Amino acid sequence: MSTMANIKKNDTVRVITGKDKGKAGKVLRVLAKDEKVIVENVNVYKKHQKQGPNREAGIVDKAMPIHLSNVQAVCPKCSEATSFRRKALSDGKRVRFCRKCGETIE
Numbered sequence: 001m002s003t004m005a006n007i008k009k010n011d012t013v014r015v016i017t018g019k020d021k022g023k024a025g026k027v028l029r030v031l032a033k034d035e036k037v038i039v040e041n042v043n044v045y046k047k048h049q050k051q052g053p054n055r056e057a058g059i060v061d062k063a064m065p066i067h068l069s070n071v072q073a074v075c076p077k078c079s080e081a082t083s084f085r086r087k088a089l090s091d092g093k094r095v096r097f098c099r100k101c102g103e104t105i106e
């Protein structure tokens with residue numbers, strides 16, 4: 001299993017390259033097929049929005065997908081930029097854990 005599969009929605013990630021290098025944000029969506037993620041406040045572009053039933057027409061900020069190779073997971077336990085691995089517990093349940101501190105990640 002590749003590293004990318006270990007990043008999930010609501011994880012915090014940090015951008016390691018590109019125009020938003022150093023920014024961190026919450027993963028809003030994982031696009032597994034494209035190996036991309038949409039991260040809150042990262043890779044934001046102005047988009048023209050058409051008027052809809054619950055929204056005004058105008059220009060809105062929209063976070064665009066970025067490739068998983070451009071981000072690193074931030075561990076909620078040790079706050080280090082890291083990557084998550086998976087392991088099987090004794091009961092067979094598979095969990096993620098931090099490579100740096102070893103803590104289990106929800």
Ligand SMILES: [Zn+2]
Pocket residue numbers: 075076077078079080082098099100101102103
């Ligand atoms: Zn950690």
